[in-house]
Amino acid sequence: xxxxxxxxxxxxxxxxxxxxxxxxxxxxxxxxxxxxxxxxxxxxxxxxxxxxxxxxxxxxxxxxxxxxxxxxxxxxxxxxxxxxxxxxxxxxxxxxxxxxxxxxxxxxxxxxxxxxxxxxxxxxxxxxxxxxxxxxxxxxxxxxxxxxxxxxxxxxxxxxxxxxxxxxxxxxxxxxxxxxxxxxxxxxxxxxxxxxxxxxxxxxxxxxxxxxxxxxxxxxxxxxxxxxxxxxxxxxxxxxxxxxxxxxxxxxxxxxxxxxxxxxxxxxxxxxxxxxxxxxxxxxxxxxxxxxxxxxxxxxxxxxxxxxxx
Amino acid sequence: xxxxxxxxxxxxxxxxxxxxxxxxxxxxxxxxxxxxxxxxxxxxxxxxxxxxxxxxxxxxxxxxxxxxxxxxxxxxxxxxxxxxxxxxxxxxxxxxxxxxxxxxxxxxxxxxxxxxxxxxxxxxxxxxxxxxxxxxxxxxxxxxxxxxxxxxxxxxxxxxxxxxxxxxxxxxxxxxxxxxxxxxxxxxxxxxxxxxxxxxxxxxxxxxxxxxxxxxxxxxxxxxxxxxxxxxxxxxxxx
Numbered sequence: 001x002x003x004x005x006x007x008x009x010x011x012x013x014x015x016x017x018x019x020x021x022x023x024x025x026x027x028x029x030x031x032x033x034x035x036x037x038x039x040x041x042x043x044x045x046x047x048x049x050x051x052x053x054x055x056x057x058x059x060x061x062x063x064x065x066x067x068x069x070x071x072x073x074x075x076x077x078x079x080x081x082x083x084x085x086x087x088x089x090x091x092x093x094x095x096x097x098x099x100x101x102x103x104x105x106x107x108x109x110x111x112x113x114x115x116x117x118x119x120x121x122x123x124x125x126x127x128x129x130x131x132x133x134x135x136x137x138x139x140x141x142x143x144x145x146x147x148x149x150x151x152x153x154x155x156x157x158x159x160x161x162x163x164x165x166x167x168x169x170x171x172x173x174x175x176x177x178x179x180x181x182x183x184x185x186x187x188x189x190x191x192x193x194x195x196x197x198x199x200x201x202x203x204x205x206x207x208x209x210x211x212x213x214x215x216x217x218x219x220x221x222x223x224x225x226x227x228x229x230x231x232x233x234x235x236x237x238x239x240x241x242x243x244x245x246x247x248x249x250x251x252x253x254x255x256x257x258x259x260x261x262x263x264x265x266x267x268x269x270x271x272x273x274x275x276x277x278x279x280x281x282x283x284x285x286x287x288x289x290x291x292x293x294x295x296x297x298x299x300x301x302x303x304x305x306x307x308x309x310x
Numbered sequence: 311x312x313x314x315x316x317x318x319x320x321x322x323x324x325x326x327x328x329x330x331x332x333x334x335x336x337x338x339x340x341x342x343x344x345x346x347x348x349x350x351x352x353x354x355x356x357x358x359x360x361x362x363x364x365x366x367x368x369x370x371x372x373x374x375x376x377x378x379x380x381x382x383x384x385x386x387x388x389x390x391x392x393x394x395x396x397x398x399x400x401x402x403x404x405x406x407x408x409x410x411x412x413x414x415x416x417x418x419x420x421x422x423x424x425x426x427x428x429x430x431x432x433x434x435x436x437x438x439x440x441x442x443x444x445x446x447x448x449x450x451x452x453x454x455x456x457x458x459x460x461x462x463x464x465x466x467x468x469x470x471x472x473x474x475x476x477x478x479x480x481x482x483x484x485x486x487x488x489x490x491x492x493x494x495x496x497x498x499x500x501x502x503x504x505x506x507x508x509x510x511x512x513x514x515x516x517x518x519x520x521x522x523x524x525x526x527x528x529x530x531x532x533x534x535x536x537x538x539x540x541x542x543x544x545x546x547x548x549x
Contacts, residue, residue: 015415215399218359219460220389221416 012225019229020236023205030205031237034198034296038241038289039248041190046249046277046285048183053281054272055176059169068094068134070153071161074102076130080158087156088134093149096135102126129160191292194241198234198296206230206304213304227301231294238293242286249285250276311337311468311499312358317367319353319523327353329523331367335501335516337467340494342510343503345520351503354520355470358501359391360384372467389417392461392498396473398453400445406432406456407441413460431459435489451482458489462498469493471502475509487513 024031070084081099088097100108105128110117120127154162206213216226256273277285314333320326328350335341343351356362357369360376369376372390379387400409410428419427432438435455445453454474461469471490475483487509494500504510510517519526 011421012415012418014421015412211399212401215401215413216416217385218361218388218393219413219416220385220387220391220464222385225416 012228016228016232020232023209023229023233024236027201027205027208030201031233034194034201034237034293035241035244037194037197038191038238038292039244041187041194041292042242042245042285042289043248043252044190045183045187045288046245047252048179048186049281049285050249050253050277051272052176052179052183053277054274055172055179057275059172059176068136069163070132070134070159071163072130072132072158073160074129076158081130084132084156084158087153088132091149093137093146094134095137098133100131100133102128102130105129105131187288191288195292195296195299198237198293199299201237202230202234202297202300203303205233206300227304230301230304231297234293234295234297234300235290236293238289238291238296239286240289241293242289245289246282246285311335311339311372312501313368313370314354314357315368315370317357317364317369319350319357319362320365327523328357328364331520331523331525333518333525335499338494338497338499340491340500340513340515341502342513342515342517343501343520344505344507344510344517345526346505348522349520350523351505351520352472353523355393355472355501355503358468358470359388359393389464390467392458392464392466392469394454394457394461394469394471394474396476398445398450398457398477400453400456400460402445405442405444406437406448409445409456410460410463413463417464419464427463428459431463432456434462434492435459449482450478451485454478454482454486455489458486458493462493466498468499468501471500473504474502475504475506480508483509 070088072081072084085097085099088094103126106120106126109128110120150162150164153159213226253273253276312333312335314331317328317331317333318326319328331350331354333354343354345351353362357364357376358371360379363377371387374387401412404412407425407428410431411424414424414427415421428441429438432441435458437452437455437459440448440452440456445456448456454477458474461471469490474490475486478486483506490500490502491513
């Protein structure tokens with residue numbers, strides 16, 4: 001629509017925006033269905049992304065606290081021990097390290113595993129080798145550079161074995177990856193369904209506006225001018241769906257925090273819902289809604305070319 | 311201005327709307343297309359607007375061969391033509407001004423010019439006082455005058471009207487015809503399809519008679535009983 005005689009008439013883009021918003025309002029029920037579908041799709045995707053994001057954060061956090069244990073040969077000489085110490089001190093990936101002598105290892109075992117102390121008493125000699133307990137800085141354990149570093153460490157004289165507790169890290173990363181993928185697939189399928197809902201809503205609107213479209217064509221409106229408001233209507237529906245999904249996700253996030261306040265589940269909630277999605281991912285969710293809306297409306301408007309009988 | 315060369319239009323094997331039609335209208339001419347229902351009047355108008363394409367033959371409008379007109383060129387071509395329909399085709403949810411402004415928006419007329427142009431064209435059809443009325447609040451004659459104003463808004467070189475007085479009583483028809491004649495005097499070519507013989511007789515312009523999809527050449531000149539003269543419309547307008 002243009003404007004009242006007393007109002008400022010609109011340019012083409014103003015007309016697009018005004019018409020798209022007006023149609024959203026006039027056909028609010030059908031628009032709400034489309035917006036709801038988009039919101040459900042993006043909420044599904046967003047929930048998976050949220051859990052996956054938090055898993056990755058947990059992995060990052062705990063990986064920073066990861067430990068490397070460097071076992072020396074039992075007969076390691078002071079020079080070899082000093083050589084290992086020098087190597088560890090020269091690498092920034094190792095934030096802190098402590099030397100654990102054979103005696104200290106024996107004492108530690110006795111202290112932590114008191115029930116196994118009689119077993120130790122039956123042994124003729126101390127079975128524990130000397131070792132270094134090494135704290136890692138925030139490193140990516142799958143990084144080839146880190147693997148090379150471990151290779152060089154293993155080659156240092158006097159070292160028997162190097163053990164790193166990174167298997168769980170890789171496993172958690174894989175789980176996070178799978179969750180992201182499941183979210184993308186489920187969200188993607190739902191988003192396509194939502195796009196087709198939008199497409200049908202736009203097709204219905206175009207049908208209701210067919211007389212106006214005919215008039216526009218006859219007075220020389222370009223297809224872009226005719227289709228613009230419908231495309232924008234789909235974009236607005238997608239954007240509203242995206243914003244609604246972000247709002248619901250935010251509510252879900254805080255709701256889960258409130259529900260998970262009890263001590264029994266606190267760790268789990270802390271693990272899965274410690275942080276909300278970052279801005280770029282939230283914007284990507286809304287952008288996904290916009291893309292779904294645009295795709296849906298584009299499907300409808302591209303079909304609506306002027307019929308030319310004969 | 312308008313040339314039809316051996317134009318045939320078939321909708322299917324058994325339905326021939328126009329058969330080998332040759333027809334010419336000069337620039338600035340006022341031509342009536344007449345004939346019984348189904349004679350092919352509306353088909354000719356649709357072919358000129360390129361809502362339809364001919365099955366055979368060529369159509370040239372204002373130097374453009376419509377057969378070679380690309381889809382992308384169609385809007386520009388149509389912007390030079392004003393179209394008036396029997397059923398007005400006004401958008402009921404919009405005021406008179408909005409109906410005109412809506413067209414000016416799609417024609418990319420700068421928004422600052424909308425009011426000025428709308429007022430000027432509505433004044434020409436004597437409806438400037440109904441700027442904020444909605445179409446259902448207007449009489450049939452007023453609605454048709456708004457539709458004509460919409461057709462005139464872009465100073466078209468050609469005005470096409472399909473039974474513009476079909477829904478109007480004789481007095482209102484007189485008002486409407488007056489506007490077409492004035493537009494014609496200002497330089498627009500007018501092609502008006504009607505089956506109203508009395509209207510044609512009183513207006514006294516060239517008549518192209520169609521019957522069963524063919525142009526009846528002999529009857530073209532006989533149809534107009536009144537001579538073509540500027541005075542005719544004045545007399546008609548004062549009725």
